[in-house]
Each structure stands twice: as structure tokens, then as C-alpha cells.
Amino acid sequence: MKSEGTSKKKLKKALKTSTAVVLLTTAVLSVIYRLPLCFESQNPAALAAAAFTLTNGEYKLENSKAEKPTASDQKPTESADTEPVAEKNHKRDKSTYYDSYGNHDGENKYTVEERTIGDTGTQVDNCFVKNKTGLSLDFDGLLSAKLPFSIDKGINSPQVLIYHTHTSEAYLDEDVDFFYDSFYSRTNNNDFNVVAVGDALTEQLNKRGIKTVHDTTIHDESYNGSYDRSVDTVYKNLEKYPDIKVVIDLHRDAIGTDENKVKPVFTYNGKKGAQIMILAGCDTDGERGFDCWEENLNFALKIQDKAETLYPDMTRPLNFDYFAYNEYVCNGSLLIEVGTESNSIDEATYSGSLLGNAIADVLLN
Structure with missing residues (x-):
């Protein structure tokens, strides 16, 4: 009986030892399996999240619950004094457009020159006006x-x-200082x-609470009659939406030659944008049916000054001259050019967001 009891004790001890060895071996193998995955992530935080705790011969992955975002992680609130929150750019499709980094064998290569254009003409507060009319006006x-x-904040x-x-006025696909023969800035x-x-x-205007409609109708299949x-x-x-007060014809400019294009740029918060130019027309003799030109000029000056206050060097001098384009449709109608064909699309869209913020400040003041 004694020898039988001893045998049972030995067997029980052996089973415990075997179980412990199996558990320990399993834990070690799991750690060995998980560590390469952590290193593949190239993220030290992944190593911490994959740490194992060994207790009582068992293993478990530490519970990595999502932490509450800190103030720096949370989306900032937009205001008049801050840069608009940039949304993640979607991947643009170059298959029907020009590719700066594509195959350009046999093509001539030309240059793109960056410039910041400003501080010329008549200074009005924080901005400048290029007065081509010869009129003596009290711009201030x-x-x-x-x-x-005024904008009605109570309507939807x-x-x-x-x-x-x-x-179809287009931009370069990338921020580069060159272009090839095949670059054609219309698409x-x-x-x-x-x-x-x-x-x-x-x-950006909609984010600031100003309901805005964007009509993308193509008008320039032919330049004539556009x-x-x-x-x-x-x-x-205007007939469909009778509450419209502001009408903006958005263009882009072209500066330079066929072999040396110029792109006007500025930098805000370390990010490069395309300079904008506002065009405000004049009709002193009534030939253009543009009776509200001084009111339009008032609006243009306010946008110009606000943009320069918020984002220094964003604007080229305001172009004031004898023209009407379509600005006669209402007293809040303007033509605004964003960059040139040699600005990158990212620079231009960045400026579009900043411009929205400046216009919103003027309208909500």
C-alpha cells in the first residue's frame, strides 16, 4: 500500500511538472510569435501594447483599450484666427491628366519659378490695390x-x-520646379x-455656417461666349435660390512664358499656398450696366484686407480696372483668381480653404 501511495504521489508530481512545462513553453512560443509582428509595425507603441504578463503559469495579452484622446489629438475648433482644418486629401486620378513623374522621354523640359507678389500699388490698411483706372478714390x-x-444666419x-x-482651368499635379511639353493646363x-x-x-464656408452652393457647369468648351x-x-x-447674396466666379491666372512659368506662392504655418488675386471692376459712365461697382469694390477690399490680416502675403494686389465680367449681377459679385497654372493643385486647394475662412469672417462680422 505504501509503495502504491508513493507511486501515485510521483505520478501526480510528474503531471504537475509536465503541465507547468507545457504552459511555460506555450507562453514562450507566443511571445516569440508576437514580437516579430510588433517590430514589423515600426512603432514602439505596438511593442508596449503587445507586452505579455506571465502569472501562475498562464499568459495573456495585456488589454490595450483605446485611450481618451488628449487635447493635442482632438480636432481643433475652427475660428477666425486659426487655419482651417485640412481634410485628408483623396487620391487624385492622373489617368486622364498630366503626370510630372511619368515618362517624358524625348520631351523638352522647362522651368517653374516661385515668387511672392505683393507690396505694389496703393496701400489700404493691410493690403494693396493696383488702381488701373486713374480715378482718385478714397479706398480707405x-x-x-x-x-x-448681410448674411441671414437664421435661414437654411x-x-x-x-x-x-x-x-477647365487646371494646375500642375505636383509641387515641382519643372514641366514638360506635354503639360496642357486645361482639363x-x-x-x-x-x-x-x-x-x-x-x-470651408459651409463649415463656418454659411450655406453655399457650388455650380460646376462647364462653360468653356469654347472660350468665345463663355x-x-x-x-x-x-x-x-439666383432664381432657384433667391437668398443668394454673394456670387464668386473662381478662376486661376497664368504668368510667365511657354518656357518659364511663374507660380505665386506664400507660406502659412509652414505650408505653401497659391497667392490669390481679386478683380474688382469699374463703370463710371454706365456703359457696362454695372451700377453697383463701388459696393462690389467695398466687398473686395474687405476680403483682401481680411485675407492679408489672417494670412500675410496670401494676396496679390487687388486688380481694380474698367471691366465688368459678370460682377454686375449683384453687389456681392466678384471674380477671384487662385494661383496660376504652375501652382500645384494642393497649393491651390489650400488657398481655397483659407479664402473661405477670410470670406466667412467678412460676412459674419
């Missing part, structure tokens, strides 16, 4: 005058219209033309 008085219209109807007379691919900038502007076609689009929108 116009800037300080009350805006001739569009009060701003964004459209494009030259809808109906809305990932790379002024429609993308209009989207950014519209999004303004006649686009003003028809404007009137259709």
Missing part, C-alpha cells in the same frame, strides 16, 4: 464703409454661389482644375 473710406448686404438656404466661367478632370478649389472654398453662358448659369441659380 470704401474699406471702412458698411458692407452693403444657400446665400453664396461659387461657379466657374472657365471651368475636365475635376481633381486638377478650379472645381477642386471651388470644392475647398465651398466646404461669360454669356456662365451668366445664364448664375441667373438660374
Whole structure:
């Protein structure tokens, strides 16, 4: 009986030992399996999250619950004094457009020159006006005058219209200092033309609580008659949305030669943007049917000054001259050019967002 009891004790001891060995071996193998996965992540935090605790011969993965975001992790609140929150850019489709890094064998290569254009003309508060009319105007008085219209914060109807007379005006696909023969700065691919900038502007105005409609109708299948076609689009929108107070025709400019293009840039918070230029027309003799030109100029000056206050060097001097384009449709109608064809699409859309913030400040003041 004694020997039988001893045998049972030995067997029990052996089973315990075997169990412990199996558990320990399993734990070690699990650690060996998990560690390479952690190192593949190239993230030290992943190593900490994958740490194992060995207790009582058992293993378990530490519970890595999602931590509450810190103040620096949370999405900042947008205000007049901050840069708009940039949304993650979607992947743009170059398959129907130009690719700076594509195959350009046999093509001539030309240059893109960066410049910051400003500080010329008549200074008005924080901004500059290039007065091409020869008129002696009190620009400071116009800037300080009350805006001739107001945004109604209590309605849920569009009060701003964004459209494009030259809808196919496009930008470079990348921030580069060169371009090839095959670069043609017009496209109906809305990932790379002024429609993308209009989207950014519209999004920012809507974020600031100003309901905005963006009409992307193509008006420039032919340059001839494009303004006649686009003003028809404007009137259709004004009829559909009678609360519209602001009408912006968004373009892009072109500076330089066929072999040396110029892109106007500025930098804000370490990020490069395309300079904008506001065009405000004049009609002193009534030939253009543009009776509200001084009120439009008031609006233009306010946007120009606000943009320069918030984002220094964002604007080229305001272009004030004898023209009307479609600005006669209402006293809040302007033509604004964002960058040139040699600015990158990212620079242009960034400026579209900043412009939206500046316009919102003027309208909500």
C-alpha cells in the first residue's frame, strides 16, 4: 500500500511538472510569435501594447483599450484666427491628366519659378490695390464703409454661389520646379482644375455656417461666349435660390512664358499656398450696366484686407480696372483668381480653404 501511495504521489508530481512545462513553453512560443509582428509595425507603441504578463503559469495579452484622446489629438475648433482644418486629401486620378513623374522621354523640359507678389500699388490698411483706372478714390473710406448686404444666419438656404466661367482651368499635379511639353493646363478632370478649389472654398464656408452652393457647369468648351453662358448659369441659380447674396466666379491666372512659368506662392504655418488675386471692376459712365461697382469694390477690399490680416502675403494686389465680367449681377459679385497654372493643385486647394475662412469672417462680422 505504501509503495502504491508513493507511486501515485510521483505520478501526480510528474503531471504537475509536465503541465507547468507545457504552459511555460506555450507562453514562450507566443511571445516569440508576437514580437516579430510588433517590430514589423515600426512603432514602439505596438511593442508596449503587445507586452505579455506571465502569472501562475498562464499568459495573456495585456488589454490595450483605446485611450481618451488628449487635447493635442482632438480636432481643433475652427475660428477666425486659426487655419482651417485640412481634410485628408483623396487620391487624385492622373489617368486622364498630366503626370510630372511619368515618362517624358524625348520631351523638352522647362522651368517653374516661385515668387511672392505683393507690396505694389496703393496701400489700404493691410493690403494693396493696383488702381488701373486713374480715378482718385478714397479706398480707405470704401474699406471702412458698411458692407452693403448681410448674411441671414437664421435661414437654411444657400446665400453664396461659387461657379466657374472657365471651368477647365487646371494646375500642375505636383509641387515641382519643372514641366514638360506635354503639360496642357486645361482639363475636365475635376481633381486638377478650379472645381477642386471651388470644392475647398465651398466646404470651408459651409463649415463656418454659411450655406453655399457650388455650380460646376462647364462653360468653356469654347472660350468665345463663355461669360454669356456662365451668366445664364448664375441667373438660374439666383432664381432657384433667391437668398443668394454673394456670387464668386473662381478662376486661376497664368504668368510667365511657354518656357518659364511663374507660380505665386506664400507660406502659412509652414505650408505653401497659391497667392490669390481679386478683380474688382469699374463703370463710371454706365456703359457696362454695372451700377453697383463701388459696393462690389467695398466687398473686395474687405476680403483682401481680411485675407492679408489672417494670412500675410496670401494676396496679390487687388486688380481694380474698367471691366465688368459678370460682377454686375449683384453687389456681392466678384471674380477671384487662385494661383496660376504652375501652382500645384494642393497649393491651390489650400488657398481655397483659407479664402473661405477670410470670406466667412467678412460676412459674419
